[in-house]
Amino acid sequence: MAENATYKVYSLHESVYLKKKATSQNFNAFEECDLNIAWHYGDPAAAILLYSANHVVIAGCGITIYDISQELAVNLFNKPNNIWWTDGLYQDGADKLTECRFVSHFENDSLRVFKLNVLTKEVMMLP
Secondary structure: OEEOOOEEEEEEOOEEEEEEHHHOOOOOOOOOOOEEEEEOOOOOOEEEEOOOOOEEEEEEEEEEEEEOOOOEEEEEOEEOOEEOEEEEEEOOOOOOOOEEEEEEEEOOOEEEEEEEEOOOOOEEEOO
16 A cells, blocks of 8 residues: 555555554565554555655545654544545645645545545635
């Protein structure tokens, strides 16, 4: 799903794992030391390791923000009365290190691009 020099993010069905490459013996398989960082109904659609190197963002049924240093996950938009089906995570050159963009269905089922600040949890619809 996502990878940098330090970490690899992958999923097995609905569970998402963070693999620390420095302690891994096998980059291509589940290991007991891999951290289970999220669960997404219907399987996750995408993940990104932010440029800040402190956060993983996972899209699918809602959004999960995982703070690597605090080992803490926050779930957004996955409650039965407020589900956002999200996809297409990326960071634009104009984004801060703690921001990313994602695509989601909006009111009349049109696709829209949103910007997410992982520190404040603020979401802004882009024009």
